[in-house]
Amino acid sequence: MKLYHPIVLLRNCSKLSCKIVGALHFESAALRDALHLRGGKYRMFSGDPMGNTSRTDAMHISILSKFFLLLLIISMLLAACTATPTEQAMLQVNVVVGDQTHQVQVSPGEAVKAALDVAEISLGSMDRVEPDLYVPLTDGMEINITRMYEEFEVEQVVIPYEQQLQPSEFLPEGETQPLQLGENGLQEITYRIVYENGVEISKTEIKVAAIKDPLPQIMLVGVPSSFAPVSIPGRLVYLSDNNAWMMEATTANRISIVSTRDLDGRVFDLSDDGQWLLFTRSDNDDDVINTLWAINIDDPEIEVDLGVENVIHFASWKPGSTEWFAFSTVEQRQASPGWQANNELQLNIFSDAGWVDPSPEIIVETNSGGVYGWWGTDFVYAPNSLYMAYASPNQVGILEMEEGSRTPAVEMPPLKTRSDWAWVPGMGWGPSGLLLYTVRHAPPPGITDPEASPVFNLIAIPLTGGKSVDLVSSVGMFAYPLPSPLQPTPKGEPAYQVAYLQAIFPEQSEKRSYRLMVMDRDGSNKQELFPPAGTQGIEPQRDWGHWSPQPLEETGEYALALLYQGNIWLIDTETGQAWQVTGDGRINRLDWR
DSSP states (O other), X not given: OOOOOHHHHHHHHHHHHHHHXXXXXXXXXXXXXXXXXXXXXXXXXXXXXXXXXXXXXXXXXXXXXXXXXXXXXXXXXXXXXTOOXXXXXXXXXXXXXXXXXXXXXXXXXXXXXXHXXXXXXXXXXXXXXXXXXXXXXXXXXXXXXXXXXXXEXXXXXXXXXXXXXXXXXXXXXXXXXXXXXXXXXXEEEEEEEEEETTEEEEEEEEEXXXXXXXXXXXXXXXXXXXXOOOEEEEEEEEEETTEEEXXXXXXXXXXXXXXXXXXXXXXXXXXTTSOEEEXXXXXXXXXXXXXXXXXXXXXXXXXXXXXXXXXXXXXXXXXXXXSEEEEOOEEEOSSTTSEEEOOOEEEEEBOXXXXXXXXXXXXXXXXOOSXXXXXXXXXXXXXXXXXXXXXXXXXXXXXXXXXXXXXXXXXXXXXXXXXXXXXXXXXXXXXXXXXXXXXXXXXXXXXXXXXXXXXXXXEEEETTOSOOEEEESSOOTTOOOEEOOOEEOTTSXXXXXXXXXXXXXXXXXXXXXXXXXXXXXXXXXXXXXXXXXXXXXXXXXXXXXXXXXXXXXTTSSOEEEEEETTEEEEEXXXXXXEEEOOOSSOEXXXXXX
8 A cells, every 4th residue: 555645645635625526516516407496496306296207307316326426435535635644654763861762753843842752851951952952853863862960069178377487586596486376277168060961070169268267377486686685673574475574684584484375464563572473364265354363483383373353454463562462353244345344442362382362352342433434443552552542534542451441632524535445544653652643634724525625634643632733734645654763863862753655746645656755753854755756656555664673784774664666675764875675576565673
């Protein structure tokens, strides 16, 4: 049997239908002519009423039979024309997915997508199809599907720390000492990995996030000092890189006292005999700011935890003692500045065997501290230890230690800082304990808001009573007066000087630098000592310097040890001669006894 393509068959059927319709039209006309109309209706037969047919009627029957036979033939041909294609006419298509091949049969005229539907193959968002989904199919066509997908991989990578060498004049030449131990860092790297038929074809870094930065290891390396050594009396201790050091006999002789790198500098006080150092160290407990310690400089193995936490403003040896110490504390707070002051004063005793009295003597009970009392109260021992001076943002007064009674000496408007800190005036006792030097916030005439006044005067307050005396006008808020030891005069009378910091721009003393000045105890003979003209001024801080305990051997005069740009300088107050002692710029506290 001969088979035809469906399109050819459809075209032939159309031609055949036209011929059949023509023949049917012809036969219909002949049949109509053979029939005759009677009384407006067709009559199919003529003859007698008894049913006998004539010859003409017989002819009509013959024509009618042919007509019906023609209709039957036409119905059969039309049925053949509308028959569906045979199974052998379907397209054979191969669908290849990875290492698997699917053979499917698809109707002609369909596209690639139809073959995938027949094979029941679904595509992922990244899959690749060749040829494209809408390309028409042909018999024997091969369709290739490449399965594509991606994954994200997170990898943690260690970042090695780097090692840094830092020259130090504090160590013997060539000797090394760790200043900071190194710690590796950690980072997370996110990769996008693309796979093709299960095989990785690309790996791309799309994100890098630091989890922990590396901490460099810093090693101190001893180098020769570039500064000529100077002979010094007593012991000069200083804080550098959170470690305690000491110079003794000469500035070239530098001895490590505490090397744990955790001293925070809040307290750094040497006993009068130079044997014990009182200091605070930071604490790893999140609820503790710092802790108070004492160490025997002659035997650093004797280090005592004094059981006191959170000391910000004040802790000091009782004058002439290496057992008694006074302190004031704060409570830690999350809000700035990080504490709420207790404004109390306590006195306690310990032994070098490690015993600490568990019940300190309360000199001043915890209190609000007055205006801006949250910041705290500062204290300074009088040389005879019978009194203390106290200072708060709006008051300076005298505290009688035996009774615990306080007597205000100067009232002043507190400074409106408009920030999270409060100004507290610096104080210093004269060596005889009869005069207290401090700074008073003084509103000038015409100021409507006295708390905003930029005027600060250095004054002297007599312990025996009487009015305070202005010694230096417009000195600046950070003058921090520092009286010297008693010095004999040519006439043999004991006298002393007062060193202080003078603001270069007094009306902007909060943010501007200062210069070192010295004057006699009564405010006369003011001299500018340091720094030299044309050089950068001094950045003020409460413990900016200290007088030598005895005159220098080279000059026979008392000297000042001064912190300037992170280094120690010695200043001869008679001649103004200055010696730079250190050069690494890393020192922030000192004391000299």
